[in-house]
Amino acid sequence: MDRLPGFRDFLPAPVAQKDLWEFEARDYLFSKWRRVASAYGFREYDGPPLEPLELLTKKSGEEIVGQLYHFEDKGNRKVALRPEMTPTLARMIAANERQYKKPIKWFSIPQLFRYERKQKGRLREHFQLNADIVGETGEGADAELIALLIDVLRSVGLTAEDFVIRLSSREAWQQYLASHPEFRGDDYGFFQVVDKLERMPEEVADARLREFGLSLASIQEFIGAGTPTPALQQVLDNLGARGLDAFVKVDYGIIRGLAYYTGIVFEAFDRRGEFRAIAGGGRYDQLIQLVSDGKTDLPALGFGMGDVVLLELLRSRQLLPEWDSRLDVYCLLEDQNRQADLLGLLQWLRDQGIRADASLTSIKPNKQFRQAADLGARFVATPQGEGGLVRLKDLHLRDEQVLSRDDLLAELRRRLKES
Ligand code: HAM
Numbered sequence: 001m002d003r004l005p006g007f008r009d010f011l012p013a014p015v016a017q018k019d020l021w022e023f024e025a026r027d028y029l030f031s032k033w034r035r036v037a038s039a040y041g042f043r044e045y046d047g048p049p050l051e052p053l054e055l056l057t058k059k060s061g062e063e064i065v066g067q068l069y070h071f072e073d074k075g076n077r078k079v080a081l082r083p084e085m086t087p088t089l090a091r092m093i094a095a096n097e098r099q100y101k102k103p104i105k106w107f108s109i110p111q112l113f114r115y116e117r118k119q120k121g122r123l124r125e126h127f128q129l130n131a132d133i134v135g136e137t138g139e140g141a142d143a144e145l146i147a148l149l150i151d152v153l154r155s156v157g158l159t160a161e162d163f164v165i166r167l168s169s170r171e172a173w174q175q176y177l178a179s180h181p182e183f184r185g186d187d188y189g190f191f192q193v194v195d196k197l198e199r200m201p202e203e204v205a206d207a208r209l210r211e212f213g214l215s216l217a218s219i220q221e222f223i224g225a226g227t228p229t230p231a232l233q234q235v236l237d238n239l240g241a242r243g244l245d246a247f248v249k250v251d252y253g254i255i256r257g258l259a260y261y262t263g264i265v266f267e268a269f270d271r272r273g274e275f276r277a278i279a280g281g282g283r284y285d286q287l288i289q290l291v292s293d294g295k296t297d298l299p300a301l302g303f304g305m306g307d308v309v310l311l312e313l314l315r316s317r318q319l320l321p322e323w324d325s326r327l328d329v330y331c332l333l334e335d336q337n338r339q340a341d342l343l344g345l346l347q348w349l350r351d352q353g354i355r356a357d358a359s360l361t362s363i364k365p366n367k368q369f370r371q372a373a374d375l376g377a378r379f380v381a382t383p384q385g386e387g388g389l390v391r392l393k394d395l396h397l398r399d400e401q402v403l404s405r406d407d408l409l410a411e412l413r414r415r416l417k418e419s
Helices: 022-038 051-058 087-097 141-156 168-180 187-199 202-210 218-224 229-243 287-291 305-316 336-351 367-376 405-418
Strands: 050-052 071-072 078-081 102-108 111-113 125-134 165-171 248-249 264-270 279-283 300-306 329-330 357-360 379-384 389-394 399-404
Touching: 022 102, 022 125, 022 141, 022 305, 050 051, 051 078, 051 087, 071 165, 078 165, 087 102, 087 125, 102 264, 125 141, 125 305, 141 165, 141 229, 141 264, 141 279, 141 300, 165 168, 165 229, 168 187, 168 264, 187 202, 187 405, 202 218, 229 248, 229 264, 264 300, 300 305, 329 336, 329 367, 336 357, 336 379, 379 405, 399 405
Parallel strands: 165 248, 329 357, 329 379
Antiparallel strands: 050 078, 071 078, 102 125, 111 125, 125 300, 165 264, 264 279, 279 300, 379 389, 389 399
16 A cells, blocks of 8 residues: 655665655754754744644635645544644643743744645655744844754755845835835735745736736836845844854745744745745744734744755755664674573663664574674674673674673774774
C-alpha cells in the first residue's frame, strides 16, 4: 500500500529513491533550530495536532482554510489537523499568559498539514520552526525575530549570497491605499492579489488590480520606490548595528497571504529565486484578542520556517553534512562459553556512551566480522580469558592490543577523538 500523496517517509540514510527523505537530515535541522532559538532565549512549547475547526478558521484567511484536513470526531465535534501553529499559540497564550513575564519568547517545531496542490516545495505535511514574541510592541522585537531567522539560516551554512529577507509592511500598504481614493473593495482581498503578483502574467495582474480600481503600473511604482516606513527604518538600523544588514532589503512586493498580519511582514528567499519561500512571518497584534473573544489583548509577532524548502536548498548547495551512522565497537564472540562476558562488555560499553553492538544470534566469528564491517565499526572487541581482559582490534589502524577495561575505555576515547 502506498503512502498518501504529499506525505513523506523518513528513513535512515542513505535512502534508495529520490522521493524518500533522510531522517538524519530532519534531525540535523531540528537540532540547529533548537540550538539557535535557545541561544536567543526562546523557550520550547508544543500543542495538539488536532484543534477545534473554529480556531483554525477564525482569522487565517481563505487560502489556508481551503486547505484544511477537517472532519467530525466521534463526539460530533468539528475538528481539523493544524495547518499552522499560530492559532494554537494564540489560544495557549490567551489561556496561560498570566504565568509568564513579558515579553514571552517561545518556539516550537510542529508538524503541519495542508491539502496543497502538488507543486515544488509544497507538500501536504511539513515541519516548521515557529518562533514568536508576545507582549512587545517596539520594533526591537521585530528586529530580534529577523536576526534569529538570519542566524538560523547561517547556522546551516547559508550566507548573504544564498538568501535574503524581504521586509515589508502592511501599514505601508494601508497608507498607499489611503492615498488612492480610487481604491474600492476590501484590503485583504487586495493583499491576496499583491501576494500572488510575482506568479501572475502581467495582463492578468493588471486585470485583477483594476477590479480594485488600481493599475499594475501604479503598484509597480510603489514597490519600486520601496521607501521604508519609520518602523522599517528602525528595524534596518537595529539589524545594521548587529552587522546583519547584508541579509535584508525592503521589498513591498511581499505582503503575506495570511489574514491576521497587522504590521511589519517578511519572507526569506534564496537569492537565485529557484525555490519557494524558505520562511515567512510578521506582526499580528490582534489575533490573540480575537481568539480569546476580547479577554486577552497582547501584541505578537513571529515567523514559520518549513523543513521542505530548506532541505531542498541545502541539498542543492551541497551543504548537508555526511551522516555518521557508524558503530564504534562491535563485540565479537569467539568462544561460546564467554557469552556472559560478551554481554557484560557490551552493556558496559553502552553505559560509557560508546556506540556498541553485537550479533543477536550465535553465528561464526567470520560472519560476525562481516557484520562488523557492514555496520561500519571502527573497532572489534573480544572478551579474553580471566580478569575482564579484552582484545581490541582497530580496523582503521589495523593493530591489536589486549587491555583491561579501564585502559580499553581510555584507548577507545583517545582514538575516537583523534579520528
Ligand atoms: P506560512 O507562510 O504559511 O506562514 O508558512 C511558513 C513557511 O512554511 C513557508 O515559508 C514554507 O517554508 C513553509 N510551508 C508552508 N506551507 C508548506 C507546505 N505545504 N509544504 C512545505 N512547506 C510549507 C505560517 O504558517 C505562519 N503561521 C508563520 C507565522 C508564525 N507567523 C507568525 N508566527
